[in-house]
Amino acid sequence: MTSCKILVINSGSSSIKYRLFRASKNGGGGARFALVTKGLIEKIGHKDSNVHDHKEGIQLLLNTLTQGQGAKIKDLSEICAIGHRIVHGGVTFKKPTLITSEVMAKIRECFELAPLHNPANYAGVEACQAILPNVKQVAVFDTAFHQSLPEHAYIYGLPYEYYEKYNLRKFGFHGTSHQYVAHEAARILERPLRKLKLITCHLGNGCSIAAVKHGQSIDTSMGFTPLEGLVMGTRCGDIDPASVIFLAEKEKISLEEIDRVLNYKSGLKGVSGLSNDMREIWEAAKEGHHRAKLAFDIFTYRIKKYIGSYIAAMGGVDAIVFTAGIGENEAHVRNRITKGLFDFLDDKKVRVLVVPTNEELMIAKQTFHVVSL
Ligand code: ADP
Numbered sequence: 446m447t448s449c450k451i452l453v454i455n456s457g458s459s460s461i462k463y464r465l466f467r468a469s470k471n472g473g474g475g476a477r478f479a480l481v482t483k484g485l486i487e488k489i490g491h492k493d494s495n496v497h498d499h500k501e502g503i504q505l506l507l508n509t510l511t512q513g514q515g516a517k518i519k520d521l522s523e524i525c526a527i528g529h530r531i532v533h534g535g536v537t538f539k540k541p542t543l544i545t546s547e548v549m550a551k552i553r554e555c556f557e558l559a560p561l562h563n564p565a566n567y568a569g570v571e572a573c574q575a576i577l578p579n580v581k582q583v584a585v586f587d588t589a590f591h592q593s594l595p596e597h598a599y600i601y602g603l604p605y606e607y608y609e610k611y612n613l614r615k616f617g618f619h620g621t622s623h624q625y626v627a628h629e630a631a632r633i634l635e636r637p638l639r640k641l642k643l644i645t646c647h648l649g650n651g652c653s654i655a656a657v658k659h660g661q662s663i664d665t666s667m668g669f670t671p672l673e674g675l676v677m678g679t680r681c682g683d684i685d686p687a688s689v690i691f692l693a694e695k696e697k698i699s700l701e702e703i704d705r706v707l708n709y710k711s712g713l714k715g716v717s718g719l720s721n722d723m724r725e726i727w728e729a730a731k732e733g734h735h736r737a738k739l740a741f742d743i744f745t746y747r748i749k750k751y752i753g754s755y756i757a758a759m760g761g762v763d764a765i766v767f768t769a770g771i772g773e774n775e776a777h778v779r780n781r782i783t784k785g786l787f788d789f790l791d792d793k794k795v796r797v798l799v800v801p802t803n804e805e806l807m808i809a810k811q812t813f814h815v816v817s818l
């Protein structure tokens with residue numbers, strides 16, 4: 446296989462995002478990747494939509510690629526592999542995996558760990574299998590990169606039996622993004638990843654941070670679910686767990702409602718009372734809006750604290766890497782976080798890098814690697 450097309454699918458409950466890459470093998474055993482096209486199928490299953498399910502969505506996507514004036518490929522045989530983003534791989538999946546019926550069963554076992562995401566991701570795989578049964582498919586998991594966390598970083602201070610019974614432990618998310626920007630950082634620094642201590646900050650609507658020591662994630666801020674850690678657009682991040690019990694009693698609200706509060710009504714939005722969008726928070730803060738300024742301060746202070754703790758955990762740091770919507774675009778966020786951060790380090794050569802994330806490219810590369818083996 447010297448050249449082939451890799452289709453990357455990110456299947457959600459009512460949408461399918463896709464990107465098509467051309468992969469060309471180079472002499473040294475690696476490959477070069479070029480984006481051919483990208484797109485989005487929306488409103489799957491909506492009553493006013495003519496795309497009723499994921500299978501129809503995938504069929505529409507493939508028709509778009511092959512038919513009409515804008516066709517990107519002559520026929521479907523040009524697609525040599527499909528890479529799927531799967532949010533949760535539990536403790537089973539530590540790396541990208543060729544999909545077989547046993548793998549499908551194990552992905553189903555992870556449904557209860559990510560009930561909103563995994564079934565939708567799975568539906569995308571099933572649809573591709575039904576339409577393109579002879580094309581190899583690869584699952585790339587958001588959790589896999591963090592499976593290298595040591596036990597002392599992933600076990601919570603809860604009765605151990607809950608870990609044994611339910612796998613209640615830290616998993617971490619955004620793994621594909623953290624792994625991608627760590628590789629890119631090593632390339633930019635012109636040093637081998639296995640010799641670097643990096644702190645990668647994925648700051649989008651969801652935010653997480655990872656300590657990447659010698660190429661391996663050794664700690665990360667998201668936990669059993671994506672709720673733990675940093676203050677995010679609408680998620681609270683770390684709080685005293687007892688406040689949940691306190692709130693349930695005071696507000697007389699159900700656990701389900703508290704879950705909504707913590708996931709959708711908190712974070713930048715909850716503190717500012719204005720918006721979950723950092724651009725709006727920053728504008729309002731500049732105009733003197735107290736709660737917008739407070740939201741900005743809390744957001745950046747939390748990240749700074751995590752960076753400090755990861756420098757301690759790794760025994761130093763070579764570079765801090767910022768990525769995703771806020772990390773890539775909001776210089777005042779980066780400046781606030783890094784201001785004075787390295788004053789206490791003897792070695793002042795810590796680099797601050799901005800690296801645009803590209804999870805789809807990472808999925809394409811990993812898919813290509815798996816099918817080339
Ligand atoms: P998601 O997690 O939904 O992929 P993004 O990575 O797009 O989120 O990040 C969204 C956040 O990035 C918002 O808070 C937004 O204010 C911020 N942001 C700042 N500048 C930009 C920009 N130029 N484009 C997109 N998002 C931006």
